[in-house]
Amino acid sequence: MFKVAKEFADLEGGTGNEVYQKAVQFEQEVKTTNVLRDVLKTESNALVVK
Secondary structure: OHHHHHHHHOOOOOOHHHHHHHHHHHHHHHHHHHHHHHHHHHHHHHHHHO
């Protein structure tokens, strides 16, 4: 996870703390995106049923 964070955040020379914080941020954004995707899927299915 840290390697991915370094690449996406352009923190190749960053400190471990900076990289860790960015990795946690990315992980939270992925979780949020997944929740939103599920909500949209549910709403879309509800509209199709109507």
